[in-house]
Amino acid sequence: MPIRSASARWQGNLTEGSGTIRTGNGGLEGNYSFKSRFQEGEGTNPEELIGAAHAGCFSMAFSKGLADAGFTPTSVETTAKVHLDKTDGGFSVTRIDLETVGDVPGIDAADFQKIAEGAKENCPISRLLSPGAEISLVARLSA
Structure with missing residues (x-):
């Protein structure tokens, strides 16, 4: 690799x-x-880049999980909100909120949620970050 x-x-x-x-x-x-x-200045920051990496990794893992279950997604769009907080040990990424919307023909809501949770648990970036940060997921099918 x-x-x-x-x-x-x-x-x-x-x-x-x-x-x-x-x-x-x-x-x-x-x-x-x-x-x-x-603050709210122009430019990027390390936390946004972590969020971009996590959103990208999750979207790919979710697409793979859907395909493995026999569903072909039209699209998966994911946002990762990375929380940088001051803790007793200094600044830390404490939480990442993943929000994903999938356009997946033929899938029901229960299968969609199950596969999304599996992707959250198993994408390499989630596995890297989950020991130190809580990762939440809101997954919904597009209308």
């Missing part, structure tokens, strides 16, 4: 400095700063 990489460059002190985050193959690149991470 390939080894994936990403890099970051930071210039200056914590509150006034700024940096750039980039994926190894150049697919994503973004500026980040204290304000984009801890």
Whole structure:
């Protein structure tokens, strides 16, 4: 299996400095700063990138689970809301709320939920993050 990489460059002190985050193959690149991470400033932050990774991984795992059960999804759209909170040990990602909507012809709601829960438990990013963060899931079929 390939080894994936990403890099970051930071210039200056914590509150006034700024940096750039980039994926190894150049697919994503973004500026980040204290304000984009801890306030509402422009740019990205590590938590958004974790959310993007988790949403992408979950969507792929869910699509695979659906296909394994005999359903072909038209689409799976997932949002991951990553909570960065101050704890006794410092700042920590404490919770990730996954919200997914699937357009899956021929599936009933119970099967949809069961397969979605399986994807949440088994996608590699969920397995990485779940020991330290609570992961919730709201899954619904598109109308």
